[in-house]
Amino acid sequence: MAGRSGLPFRRPTTRTIDMAPKEYLVRLQHGITGGFAPPTPNAIHQLTRSSDNPDSLFIQSMVRPDGTPSLQPHPPKELTQLDDPGHASNSLVDELHTILKEIPTEQPPGSEDIYGMDTSIMWASEDLEWMNGGPSGCGRGTSVVQPTDEQKAKFKRAVEIITQLTQLES
Template identity: 60%
Template sequence: MAPQEYSLRIQKGITGGFAPPTPSLIATITRPKNSDSLNIAASKRPDGTPELQSFAPKTLGSDSSTKSAETLIDELHGILKELPTEQPPGSEDIYKLDTSIFWGSDDLQWYNGGPSGVSGQPGSSSVQPTAEQKAQFKRAVEIVDALVDEAK
């Protein structure tokens, strides 16, 4: 069961180098304390455009879509609890999806990719995931994508 209160953020486009990364998607999903609602906000950069465009924030109330969302959140929470992150933080995109996820709750603080993205230098992390862990991270991204689609 996912914690009562949490914050989740996904960013697609985390690999940089000399220049900072150019995100194509940044989305946040939060469940405030003592609330049955999920708050979802997303900004996306359409191909060929220089800036992120925000979608109107959406709140999912206590209906079937929220129950479905909570099932996905529970799955995501379970996956992230088992996955490693790069060491040192921000050193490498170890999952090779150019995507970072941040999860913050009372029982779990998890994020891959540094606050300014990753350097993109293969082999610079002392931690490397297994093929199974890469598949689990891909599933985590699919879950977050499904939740963000609720905001559109």
């Protein structure tokens, strides 16, 4: 269908935010690429919402301080009152869920850090399993899937969302 200019008519796209499931696991890892040795993570954050306790989001974090060889655990946190639709975490998790449904992962898995951030996200829920990675050890390759600049920006936003969630207080 062509518009008056003769160019194809494109309807404006609107982005709808899906509601995230009530049960999910999210893991963010900074430091995913390795060389001869496996990668040394700088931080790992895990967020869990389970059907056993659907009104809570459990957050566990481990961070490697500069100049140290290993990750140090931070005290776990629990965000409560997630049944309140106005809770700050709900809209962030819904946005994250929507983003991950829209962006690709590298193929084959572990071949290349296609987002170039040395960062991995893993999401597991009933409706979505998503994980990106990067090469570790001696194995390197090129992914047959390469993200667009828009998809790279969405991945960066996904990392920001998880970081925001780890910083929320009940």
